[in-house]
Amino acid sequence: MRIVALVSGSGTTLQALLDAVAAGRIDATVVAVGADKDCHGLERAQAAGAATFVVEPAEHPDRPTWNRALQEIVAGHQPDLVLLAGFMRILDEEFVTAFAPALINTHPALLPSFPGAHGVRDALAHGVKITGATVHRVVPEVDAGQILGQVAVPVLPEDDEATLHERIKMAERELFVDVVAELCADADAQ
Ligand code: GAR
Numbered sequence: 001m002r003i004v005a006l007v008s009g010s011g012t013t014l015q016a017l018l019d020a021v022a023a024g025r026i027d028a029t030v031v032a033v034g035a036d037k038d039c040h041g042l043e044r045a046q047a048a049g050a051a052t053f054v055v056e057p058a059e060h061p062d063r064p065t066w067n068r069a070l071q072e073i074v075a076g077h078q079p080d081l082v083l084l085a086g087f088m089r090i091l092d093e094e095f096v097t098a099f100a101p102a103l104i105n106t107h108p109a110l111l112p113s114f115p116g117a118h119g120v121r122d123a124l125a126h127g128v129k130i131t132g133a134t135v136h137r138v139v140p141e142v143d144a145g146q147i148l149g150q151v152a153v154p155v156l157p158e159d160d161e162a163t164l165h166e167r168i169k170m171a172e173r174e175l176f177v178d179v180v181a182e183l184c185a186d187a188d189a190q
Contacts, residue, residue: 001028001184004079006070006087011041013085013106016173017180018048026181027188032077034070036089051077057089067092074099081183084138085176088117093140101146103138104183106176108168110134110150115143120165129155131164133172135179149179 003021007014014033020026033045034053042052053073060066070091074082075098084091084105096103109119111134116122123131132152137145151171155164 001080001187002078003028003030003081003083003180004074004077005030005033005045005083005085006074007033007035007039007041007045007085008037008088009039009041009086011039011044011086012169013173013176014041015044016177017083017085018044018050020177020181022048025177026184028081028180028184031079032074034073036070036087041086064092064094067095071095071098080187081180083180090142091138096138096140100139101137104135104148104180105138105143105145106133106135106172107143108133108165108172110152111136111143111147119143120168121161124155124159124161124164131155131168133168133175135176148183149175151175 005014018030021028021030030050032051035042037056038054045052055070055073057066060069082099082103107119109123110132114122130152132150134147135149136147139145153168153171
């Protein structure tokens with residue numbers, strides 16, 4: 001299985017994936033990691049020997065052009081699986097259709113509650129006592145695709161967005177690795 005991952009930030013989810021591949025827990029190769037900006041996730045990818053690329057929206061005249069440029073680079077790596085591992089941009093329908101159903105996202109809330117870019121903040125603001133993370137297939141509608149796995153995380157009275165997100169990410173990394181491992185094992189079995 002050839003994996004291409006997309007990231008936007010610190011890349012701790014990506015690191016869990018890279019570690020699981022290195023440990024033989026996931027039967028796949030992370031061939032490339034892309035980002036919408038320079039970020040620490042790219043350094044993690046380079047350290048693991050994966051190719052990296054950056055496709056910045058600011059370098060393209062509009063969103064569809066940026067989407068197409070990103071799509072072409074991802075497709076060039078001939079992925080069997082495309083993973084959004086902390087990728088903070090919305091991909092258009094053309095991109096989604098090109099890779100679905102092998103396009104997977106992880107989201108820091110229990111979907112279908114609290115979709116979008118601020119899942120942790122929105123859950124906290126709503127006063128939920130339990131939140132978590134969801135790994136799901138990507139469809140054109142944001143955070144609405146088939147749920148592949150979820151993990152629950154209690155909200156503590158003293159939590160702010162940062163502390164809650166950190167605890168969610170600890171559980172989320174395990175979930176993400178488990179789901180990807182299962183998808184790769186299923187593909188091997190076919
Ligand atoms: C993760 O919590 C992931 O669910 C979230 O970004 C974090 C990435 O952290 N993604 C989204 O919110 C997408 N809407 P990381 O950079 O440390 O892996």
